[in-house]
Amino acid sequence: MIRCIEATQLLSEKLDRPLSKKEKVNLGIHTAMCPACRQFGKHMLILRDVSQRYVSQTGDSEDQTPKDR
Template structure:
């Protein structure tokens, strides 16, 4: 089974690249059973959204 360190690494990489089918399956199984990694993934998505909104806001003010 995938370790949390591997899962969080993939959750981070998922923001910048497409995961392989094997990575997606392993990550899906892990996050289905691990509430901490599931929460980490949600937080990563929230941070990305907030960052994009900030950049868009800054660009709109220039």
């Protein structure tokens, strides 16, 4: 079984790439038994959603910086 640090790493990577079958199984087993990691995964999804909505509302402005005051 994987540890929480490995599970949180996989939960983060899951947002960027497809996980292997082995990773999915290990993560599924771990999150089934670990409420903290389940909650972390939910928070990661919320943060991704909020970030995407923010970018879509402000326009994709990676190269823009705030104006000097």
